[in-house]
Amino acid sequence: MCLSRRHFLGLGAGGFFAFAARHGIADLFAQDAPKAKSCIVLWMSGGPSQLDTFDPKGDSVKSIETASKEIRIAESLPRTAKAMSKLSVIRSMTSKEGDHQRATTFLHTGRPFVEGVAHPSSGAIVSREISSKPVTVPRYVTIGGNAFGPAFLGEEHGPFTVEDPEQALNTLRQLESRRARFKLLQDLGQEFEKAHDSDLLKRREGLVDRTAALLDTPFPKALDLAKESDATRDAYGRNRFGQGCLLARRLVEGGTRFVEVELGGWDTHRDNAALVKQNCATLDPAIAALVDDLEKRALLDSTMVLWMGEFGRTPALNADKGRDHYPKAFSAVLGGGGIPGGRVIGDTGRNGVDVTKDPVTVPDLFATMFERFGFDITKKYHDSAGAVVKMVEESSVIKGLKA
Amino acid sequence: MGGSESVMRRLLLVLLLAQGATSIDAQLEDLWRDKSVTSASRSTDGEFLRRVTLDLTGTIPTEDELTAFLKKPDRAAKIDELLALPRCNAFLAECFSLSLYGFDDKFDTQRGPLTVWLRGQFEKSEPYDRIVTRLLTASGGNDANPPANWVGRFLPNNQPEEIAVKVSRTFLGVRLGCARCHDHPFDKWTQEDFYSFAAFFKATTRGYVANGRVTIDDDLGRAKAAYKPAMLKKAAPPRFLNGAEPQTMALRDEFALFLTSNRQFARAIANRLWYHCFGRGIVHPIDNFSGKNPAVAPKLLEFLADEIIRLKFDVKAFLRLITNSKTYQLTSTGGDPVRERLFAVAAVRPLTAAQSVSALDRALQLDAALGRDEAAKVRDRIGRYFMRNAAEEDLTNLFEFRETIGDVMLRMTFDSQRITGKGVFAQKLDVDRVYRILLCRAPSAKEKAACEAFLKKATIDELFMTLLNSHEFSFNH
Numbered sequence A: 001m002c003l004s005r006r007h008f009l010g011l012g013a014g015g016f017f018a019f020a021a022r023h024g025i026a027d028l029f030a031q032d033a034p035k036a037k038s039c040i041v042l043w044m045s046g047g048p049s050q051l052d053t054f055d056p057k058g059d060s061v062k063s064i065e066t067a068s069k070e071i072r073i074a075e076s077l078p079r080t081a082k083a084m085s086k087l088s089v090i091r092s093m094t095s096k097e098g099d100h101q102r103a104t105t106f107l108h109t110g111r112p113f114v115e116g117v118a119h120p121s122s123g124a125i126v127s128r129e130i131s132s133k134p135v136t137v138p139r140y141v142t143i144g145g146n147a148f149g150p151a152f153l154g155e156e157h158g159p160f161t162v163e164d165p166e167q168a169l170n171t172l173r174q175l176e177s178r179r180a181r182f183k184l185l186q187d188l189g190q191e192f193e194k195a196h197d198s199d200l201l202k203r204r205e206g207l208v209d210r211t212a213a214l215l216d217t218p219f220p221k222a223l224d225l226a227k228e229s230d231a232t233r234d235a236y237g238r239n240r241f242g243q244g245c246l247l248a249r250r251l252v253e254g255g256t257r258f259v260e261v262e263l264g265g266w267d268t269h270r271d272n273a274a275l276v277k278q279n280c281a282t283l284d285p286a287i288a289a290l291v292d293d294l295e296k297r298a299l300l301d302s303t304m305v306l307w308m309g310e311f312g313r314t315p316a317l318n319a320d321k322g323r324d325h326y327p328k329a330f331s332a333v334l335g336g337g338g339i340p341g342g343r344v345i346g347d348t349g350r351n352g353v354d355v356t357k358d359p360v361t362v363p364d365l366f367a368t369m370f371e372r373f374g375f376d377i378t379k380k381y382h383d384s385a386g387a388v389v390k391m392v393e394e395s396s397v398i399k400g401l402k403a
Numbered sequence B: 001m002g003g004s005e006s007v008m009r010r011l012l013l014v015l016l017l018a019q020g021a022t023s024i025d026a027q028l029e030d031l032w033r034d035k036s037v038t039s040a041s042r043s044t045d046g047e048f049l050r051r052v053t054l055d056l057t058g059t060i061p062t063e064d065e066l067t068a069f070l071k072k073p074d075r076a077a078k079i080d081e082l083l084a085l086p087r088c089n090a091f092l093a094e095c096f097s098l099s100l101y102g103f104d105d106k107f108d109t110q111r112g113p114l115t116v117w118l119r120g121q122f123e124k125s126e127p128y129d130r131i132v133t134r135l136l137t138a139s140g141g142n143d144a145n146p147p148a149n150w151v152g153r154f155l156p157n158n159q160p161e162e163i164a165v166k167v168s169r170t171f172l173g174v175r176l177g178c179a180r181c182h183d184h185p186f187d188k189w190t191q192e193d194f195y196s197f198a199a200f201f202k203a204t205t206r207g208y209v210a211n212g213r214v215t216i217d218d219d220l221g222r223a224k225a226a227y228k229p230a231m232l233k234k235a236a237p238p239r240f241l242n243g244a245e246p247q248t249m250a251l252r253d254e255f256a257l258f259l260t261s262n263r264q265f266a267r268a269i270a271n272r273l274w275y276h277c278f279g280r281g282i283v284h285p286i287d288n289f290s291g292k293n294p295a296v297a298p299k300l301l302e303f304l305a306d307e308i309i310r311l312k313f314d315v316k317a318f319l320r321l322i323t324n325s326k327t328y329q330l331t332s333t334g335g336d337p338v339r340e341r342l343f344a345v346a347a348v349r350p351l352t353a354a355q356s357v358s359a360l361d362r363a364l365q366l367d368a369a370l371g372r373d374e375a376a377k378v379r380d381r382i383g384r385y386f387m388r389n390a391a392e393e394d395l396t397n398l399f400e401f402r403e404t405i406g407d408v409m410l411r412m413t414f415d416s417q418r419i420t421g422k423g424v425f426a427q428k429l430d431v432d433r434v435y436r437i438l439l440c441r442a443p444s445a446k447e448k449a450a451c452e453a454f455l456k457k458a459t460i461d462e463l464f465m466t467l468l469n470s471h472e473f474s475f476n477h
Helices: A005-009 A013-022 A078-082 A100-109 A122-130 A165-176 A179-195 A199-214 A230-236 A240-253 A272-296 A362-372 B003-034 B045-057 B063-071 B075-083 B086-101 B111-123 B128-136 B147-153 B161-172 B176-180 B191-201 B220-224 B251-260 B263-278 B298-310 B315-323 B337-341 B353-364 B366-370 B372-387 B405-413 B416-420 B431-439 B445-455 B460-467
Strands: A038-044 A063-065 A072-074 A087-093 A140-143 A160-162 A258-263 A303-309 A330-335 A380-382 A388-390 B204-210 B213-218
Touching: A038 A122, A038 A240, A038 A272, A063 A078, A078 A272, A087 A303, A087 A362, A100 A122, A122 A140, A122 A258, A122 A362, A140 A240, A160 B405, A165 A179, A165 A240, A165 B405, A179 A199, A179 B445, A179 B460, A199 B405, A230 A240, A230 A272, A240 A258, A240 A272, A258 A272, A272 A303, A303 A362, B003 B298, B003 B315, B045 B063, B045 B075, B045 B086, B045 B315, B063 B431, B075 B315, B086 B111, B086 B147, B086 B315, B086 B353, B111 B147, B128 B147, B128 B251, B128 B263, B147 B204, B147 B213, B161 B176, B161 B191, B161 B251, B161 B263, B176 B191, B191 B251, B213 B220, B263 B298, B263 B315, B298 B315, B353 B366, B353 B372, B366 B372, B431 B445, B431 B460, B445 B460
Parallel strands: A038 A258, A038 A303, A140 A160, A140 A258
Antiparallel strands: A063 A072, A087 A330, A303 A330, A380 A388, B204 B213
16 A cells, blocks of 8 residues: 555544554554663673673584574573573674773764863763753763763763762762751852852852752662662672662663663683683673563663673684784674664674674764664764764664664 | 172062063953953952962961961962972972873873972972973883883874874864864864874884883884874874974984974963963963964963063973962952953862862861871872872863762761861861861851851861862862
8 A cells, every 4th residue: 555645644633543543554653663761881891702792603602592593692691691582782893992991982982082082971962962951860870980971061961970889878878967068058158159150160059959959869769779679689690780780770760861880800811711701690690680670660662771891802812811802893782772682783704803794883883872862863062162073973873773 | 699699689580570470460451451341359368378379289278377377468478488388399290290191090101200200390490391301202111211101101002193192282282183083173284284293203112011111212213114194195204383394313302392492382381370370271271272262362371471481481480470460369259250261350260189189188187187197098099089080081171170969979978087087176176267277268247157057956077077068168269
């Protein structure tokens, strides 16, 4: 059946819906996939070996079947394997940056590192673009590790850093008992504020006021992992990363839009196999529990989960049985937030040395993420010096991940 | 040297200084007239003392210093006294080391020895152009030659681009880095200019010796070979921005000469030191001299460039000149953003992490409370915490606002008991003293009443710790 534009225009709105329902084509005009509202990045700091995780290669790595017929992953990720119908693997990530700091910047800002120039991080962009309302609950939170800033997007879009959830909760509880201090500060500040009309002073006033206001938001409660059952806490793994993933879920429920949780220890220049195995023991339950939990709570459709590190590792082992930095061909894993699961993007051939199919650049990954959020990815910002900065560098949305 | 001779010399210096400081004011008075703004009145003595102590020594005055100064408020003498303190050299060294290097150690180089070395340079009033020359031409191991830490920091993969970007921003105030990938969007700098500028460093290599140890060398083969940057698609022979080309293979020596004898070098350091004293450059940000970003007071900038050349790049002499001006000594009260930009009123500006820690240290008298060793550890811990957001950042623009909501939260929970284990002071505090110690002034009647009300339910210690978080304490003004 051919539905011409003319045909549609001829119908009134009510008429159209009636027509659409009759012909079972309602979803023609519905959104093609759920939009992402939040994102949880699982950041594998040091550069995880793709070969020993999501792109298993060679005799030394045993691979197993997963919930998706398309995907086999390393045997050290048995629980993650069961969740692969909800996650897709990009095996053709490729970049030229093999230095930790510079590559980490690249994978956080979507732009190659330039000494002395700060670009906004993906978390700051999500915080800024998601809503123009004033920020009350921190929209961008990092748990452990990196805290890439907002650059010129405004301080309120910067990361709220949680180094240790328990400590952060304690801090907020202490502040709760110190409301009188905020009151005093606000009272005593008046004379100075009245006598000084200063932009910086206003910024700091905003910070102090937001800190006081934070106490009345769901945020402190979200930090309290003791509210979860033992069974849930155990499922994620009783370690920093596992509990960080659980916290990420709680924060997303509380209104945070971008959370990064870090798992370190992936810089496996020596004894790669043993170290990776150890890391996977932490990673596997956490990622599986997170995906299951999000789904159970009907949050997976609106929450993108993205697993990545700054680069991959060399296919050949070095003299210390380690793997060195390898940005040329590495993997990232993502699902939720409208990203279909169970798919494989790209390939690295027999030995994993080169991307042999559908290369994906770092900006491509960023474009795909922002597109799922429904942002206008052609948007341009102006930095403090007035120069134009694109939301995303030249890139294309990954076609294979369209719903 | 005879006594009368030195008196004469001092008199002459004072006269010259007075002339320079007056000219700063004269230049700005013209500007204010043109823009129809009125300048603020003179700062109070307490306000001046707090500001100048923070700017020259990185901390707040003690209660005793305040009392003594209010008794005999000789501002010029105070400036001389502060500039002669070892603390002044240490603070300037910390500021320069952060701007030049950043906070965190990188690429097996170390900032600590660089800071110590810089302190030594300020101790002997080494001219800034010579300091920069030593930095630019540093070679050998970073253990024996501290400036080698700076070169190594910006040669991550033995490519000359990073160091060229940093040099242009730091020493010339020009963001040449934009021309790395394409011709500069607003300025005349082309991609070729950038790579020709970088080419002076093409022979320089960083060799790894051990953890934290590197060696910087120049390779004659690389000096002779053509430098063909991938982005340019042709060879870039070394050529300075004004067209000067090296005559020898000692590329870095020639570069240092071209750089330090260029007028833009004098402008950039004059502007940086102005920024140090006002929180705002005459060209602002200080690393963005550009046709699209003109100086707010061009004549003043040229005058200051002349002055720093006349003073033979003596940083402290130049700071003496600025801090003695009427403009520097204006009040911040009644300020607004328009007049702040024109320096017609003293600006409200953030403390650097180092200033915050030193001010906290002074306020809590950590040495007395904890003993020197323990106090040093506490300072280091708090300092690292205050820097955590900017530890990886480029700090060319050192005096920017970097506080986050997390910082405010943490600072609001600071507890003197937790920091010192003993509470704030052994001796008795009252509201008046708290204000004098922290804010260099007496409380108003209204403030005093608010404090007294607070004290009905809280201790004086808590009042003290709360005021440590006040905007007035957290800014220099």
